[in-house]
Amino acid sequence: MMKEGCMSDCRVALLAGGKSGEREVSLASAEGAREALEEAGFIVTQLDPAEKEDLKRLIDGPFDVAFLCLHGKYGEDGTVQGLLETIGLPYIGSGVWASALAMDKVKSKVYYERAGIPTPPSVPLQAGDSYDVDAIVEKLGTHCVVKPGTEGSALGVFIVEGAPAITDAIEKAFAIDSEVLIERYIKGKELTVAVIGSDEVEALPIIEIVPKSDFYDFESKYAPGGSQHLCPAPLSEETTRMVQDLAIRAHRALSCEGVSRSDFILEEDGSCWTLETNTIPGMTGTSLLPDAARAAGISFPELCTRLIGYALA
Numbered sequence: 001m002m003k004e005g006c007m008s009d010c011r012v013a014l015l016a017g018g019k020s021g022e023r024e025v026s027l028a029s030a031e032g033a034r035e036a037l038e039e040a041g042f043i044v045t046q047l048d049p050a051e052k053e054d055l056k057r058l059i060d061g062p063f064d065v066a067f068l069c070l071h072g073k074y075g076e077d078g079t080v081q082g083l084l085e086t087i088g089l090p091y092i093g094s095g096v097w098a099s100a101l102a103m104d105k106v107k108s109k110v111y112y113e114r115a116g117i118p119t120p121p122s123v124p125l126q127a128g129d130s131y132d133v134d135a136i137v138e139k140l141g142t143h144c145v146v147k148p149g150t151e152g153s154a155l156g157v158f159i160v161e162g163a164p165a166i167t168d169a170i171e172k173a174f175a176i177d178s179e180v181l182i183e184r185y186i187k188g189k190e191l192t193v194a195v196i197g198s199d200e201v202e203a204l205p206i207i208e209i210v211p212k213s214d215f216y217d218f219e220s221k222y223a224p225g226g227s228q229h230l231c232p233a234p235l236s237e238e239t240t241r242m243v244q245d246l247a248i249r250a251h252r253a254l255s256c257e258g259v260s261r262s263d264f265i266l267e268e269d270g271s272c273w274t275l276e277t278n279t280i281p282g283m284t285g286t287s288l289l290p291d292a293a294r295a296a297g298i299s300f301p302e303l304c305t306r307l308i309g310y311a312l313a
């Protein structure tokens with residue numbers, strides 16, 4: 001079922017595992033991707049960049065393209081992309097700079113704001129910074145979200161109320177990252193929109209996420225039945241267009257390529273806030289990108305084929 005325009009006998013290095021806190025998620029993404037790639041007719045070799053031997057095999061090849069299922073640090077953040085650029089192996093998704101930018105929630109906000117994309121008011125902190133929690137509460141309100149600057153899968157994300165709880169969450173977030181972001185808590189519907197394409201990009205149907213927990217935390221992301229995905233999200237045509245347009249603008253503002261998935265909170269008054277953009281969205285059995293593609297009539301094997309097509313274009 002390999003699509004026209006793709007090479008036959010295309011040898012794919014499927015990169016998964018890695019050294020980030022999302023290692024297990026990455027391996028789960030690769031399980032589905034591997035099956036989909038093989039179903040699509042690719043010759044797949046799975047390699048783990050955390051293993052020296054696998055890195056050597058990647059460098060020595062022979063591969064035609066790398067399919068990245070790496071999430072978080074040392075994989076989604078431009079580091080592996082830099083290695084692939086250096087060895088001249090095409091890879092799916094964003095380049096070095098866009099990957100690094102999107103992984104960094106503090107810097108992404110600067111680019112969103114520059115592009116007029118609303119993102120929750122926030123206070124960034126670097127390790128060692130002194131901070132006045134009362135000033136943070138004055139700026140953001142008492143209900144805040146504290147998160148590491150460069151993590152994923154909601155690892156180290158705390159939703160807290162009041163100065164003492166905010167201080168405690170900041171200290172916990174600093175235990176896993178050297179950059180911490182405190183954001184105003186936004187109450188509303190949680191939406192996510194994947195964008196795919198190369199020269200021309202398209203937004204896939206919006207998913208409204210209804211988590212079982214108070215927010216879309218690790219458990220609700222990956223435990224079977226941990227959340228409900230409403231796709232296409234039950235929104236008016238006008239709101240659907242507005243949110244899909246925001247996703248495309250976020251993709252472009254961060255110079256993403258091939259695929260991205262941006263996360264939003266839609267308030268009852270219609271304001272839509274962009275939380276972040278993922279350049280290697282999860283592809284596990286409970287992940288959002290495969291569901292959004294399916295709702296657009298794109299099977300998982302077809303999605304993988306398209307992503308490789310963009311990389312080889």
Ligand SMILES: Nc1ncnc2c1ncn2[C@@H]1O[C@H](COP(=O)(O)OP(=O)(O)OP(=O)(O)O)[C@@H](O)[C@H]1O
Nearest residue numbers: 120145151152153154155183184185186215216275
């Ligand atoms: N400002 C906010 N207001 C309300 N809820 C928030 C806010 N920021 C984050 N959340 C909640 O925390 C979850 C995780 O936050 P975010 O998407 O920023 O982190 P992440 O670790 O990059 O997640 P992932 O990469 O898995 O999508 C969101 O999906 C949402 O449920």
Ligand SMILES: C[C@@H](N)C(=O)O
Nearest residue numbers: 071152153278281282
């Ligand atoms: C893998 C996880 N960071 C996601 O965005 O799906």
Ligand SMILES: [Mg+2]
Nearest residue numbers: 152153276278
């Ligand atoms: Mg993320």
Ligand SMILES: [Mg+2]
Nearest residue numbers: 153263275276
């Ligand atoms: Mg997110």
